[in-house]
Amino acid sequence: MPRARDETVIAAFADVLAGLRRARGLTQEALAHEAGIDRTFVGLLETGKRQPTLSVLFALAGALGVKPEKLVADTRSRAAG
């Protein structure tokens, strides 16, 4: 079974996603719609209950108007604390 969940990384991503979404004045619903993903899934990502796949990561980055590697770089530095 692949390494399922890196809790530090997932928690860091949750904060990064919520921060970028709020900075753009988007609701979870608006972000989900823009990214073509399920409304409740954004909530699950922002509470660390779920983690994104590569495809979802690219979709969220597109919706937020950032490069996907920025989401990952911000997550890495936040996870490093």
Added chain:
Amino acid sequence: MPRARDETVIAAFADVLAGLRRARGLTQEALAHEAGIDRTFVGLLETGKRQPTLSVLFALAGALGVKPEKLVADTRSRAAG
């Protein structure tokens, strides 16, 4: 259902992963061991049959000795073609 698979992104990641692994002279088995993931999963990633979660992305980057955002940036530019 979240956007499940972005085939272009997944295919690009498959190439990026295989390229970086070979450049380091690692077998799929060695990379899987280093990343703490299942041996067959590296093969599935490199053939685009599966895609990484954020946790697996970080684990693979660590095993390859690169930052996770490099895997994503290389994937993005390769997907852009």
